[in-house]
Amino acid sequence: MPITRSDFSGPGDLRAMQAMCSRVWSPHSRFHAGQLAWNRYAQPVDPARPGSGEAISLWWADGQVVGFAWAESADWLELQIDAARPDVAEEVAEDVIAWFEDWSDAPRQTVHVMVDDPSETALVAAGFRAERDAWHFTHHVLSLSALPALPALPALPRVAGYTLRPVRSDETAERAAVHRSAWSDIGAAELTTGAYEQLRRAWPYRPELDWVVANETGELVASVIVWLDGTTGVALVEPVGCVPAERGRGLARAVTVAALHRARELGAHTALVTTGGEADDPGPRRLYETIGFRPVARTVTWTRSLD
Ligand SMILES: CC(C)(COP(=O)(O)OP(=O)(O)OC[C@H]1O[C@@H](n2cnc3c(N)ncnc32)[C@H](O)[C@@H]1OP(=O)(O)O)[C@@H](O)C(=O)NCCC(=O)NCCS
Numbered sequence: 001m002p003i004t005r006s007d008f009s010g011p012g013d014l015r016a017m018q019a020m021c022s023r024v025w026s027p028h029s030r031f032h033a034g035q036l037a038w039n040r041y042a043q044p045v046d047p048a049r050p051g052s053g054e055a056i057s058l059w060w061a062d063g064q065v066v067g068f069a070w071a072e073s074a075d076w077l078e079l080q081i082d083a084a085r086p087d088v089a090e091e092v093a094e095d096v097i098a099w100f101e102d103w104s105d106a107p108r109q110t111v112h113v114m115v116d117d118p119s120e121t122a123l124v125a126a127g128f129r130a131e132r133d134a135w136h137f138t139h140h141v142l143s144l145s146a147l148p149a150l151p152a153l154p155a156l157p158r159v160a161g162y163t164l165r166p167v168r169s170d171e172t173a174e175r176a177a178v179h180r181s182a183w184s185d186i187g188a189a190e191l192t193t194g195a196y197e198q199l200r201r202a203w204p205y206r207p208e209l210d211w212v213v214a215n216e217t218g219e220l221v222a223s224v225i226v227w228l229d230g231t232t233g234v235a236l237v238e239p240v241g242c243v244p245a246e247r248g249r250g251l252a253r254a255v256t257v258a259a260l261h262r263a264r265e266l267g268a269h270t271a272l273v274t275t276g277g278e279a280d281d282p283g284p285r286r287l288y289e290t291i292g293f294r295p296v297a298r299t300v301t302w303t304r305s306l307d
Contacts, residue, residue: 003066003088005095008056010048014040015203017058020065020082022231027141027296030080030114032272034204034227034236039070041199043190055103059092061085067092069099075106081118093122101126111302112137128302136301137276138285140293144235144264144271148257148291161216162251164258166208171220172197175212178220182241186281204229208266211259213242213251222251226259228268235260235268240287252287260291 006013018033025032043051050056053074059067066082067089077100081089096119100109111128113119123130167175176196183189191199199205204227213222222242228235237260242252260271273293275284 002061003091003095004060005099006058006060008050008058011202013056013058016065017068018203020068021080022229023064024082024084025229025232025234027139027272028114028116029083030078030117030299032227032234032236033229033231034225035238035274037199037202037205037227038225038238041195041202044192044195045198047198057096057099059095061088067096069096071100071103073106074104075109077104077109077111079111079113079119083118086118089118090121093119094125097122097126097128107307108303108305112299113302115298115300117300123302126304128304131301131303134301134303135276137274137299138295139297140273140275140285140288140295142260142271142273142291142293144260144269146292147260147264147271150254150257150261162221162254163214164211164255165214166262167210167212167220167223169207172200174220175210175223178212178223178243179239179241181243182223185244206266209235209259209263211255211262213246213255215246221246222255224252224255224259226263226268226271228263228266230267233267233269235263235271237271237273237288240284253290256287257291 014036018036021029021031021033021036045051055071057069058065066085068080070078072078079096081092083089111123173193176191176193179191180189200207206228209226209228211224212220215221224237224240226235226237237256240252240256273288275288
């Protein structure tokens, strides 16, 4: 079976990568299609090419993507290989690692994959070692048949005067700003208004699954995007945030539950969320636990040093 490789060349390639993610999705898959859209468009980016310091490459067989590599930087590689194609998985994995080796000039390299990932043999052969205690992502799922009821407002936010609703198309600046404000105490969020407007054009974004909380004065104070992959019926929560001054009032939980109710009405049966770095910040994990999410799978960090 001939396998070919191509450099990332625009939205069509992202869509082909997402199609692979949809085709092979399970709770143990590294990426949900919506995660790729978020990762790509959460900052200003030229849709036609990788961002600065990034490289993305696709491997193809039978007209489909069977693997991709997304080097977020010279020392950090994300990848996913089509687990449903054992006939090509090993060869693709070896090619992905060799491609990263060629492209990266970092003396210490990190590859981030799921536990028992099809790339493990290739990683070991290339000299990477698994660091199971290192920082990792955990995937959590929730059957939407068990989604908590949505109590009537104002009981739910514990403080009267908040409104939960989908974002309006005329408030893109405010929507991008509430995201940046929610992340302001963690690090620089780069979701400019222009980036957010570009994100809204990416599949599988749906405005009816992009929810906000407005306070009494109409200011947006919390938000969530749910990405519904209609092929799988799996709805990814990414991201959820609440501005620092309004935390601890149940707003992030309320807006997430509200958006997931809408996703269920639109055909979702399962919700997915990924947390990382829990030891540093238990908040997100606690938030998702209170909604009913349970951990099902995790990533492993593999490293090698070329010193
Ligand atoms: C995490 C975050 C969204 C929580 O927002 P919030 O509106 O304060 O959360 P809620 O009030 O809805 O809390 C829901 C539950 O999580 C718990 N929780 C929230 N933040 C917590 C924290 N930092 N530590 C421990 N528990 C926390 C709450 O106590 C509550 O549980 P309870 O009902 O048992 O008391 C907010 O802190 C934030 O925006 N952080 C930065 C962005 C981020 O990390 N987003 C999540 C990853 S995408």
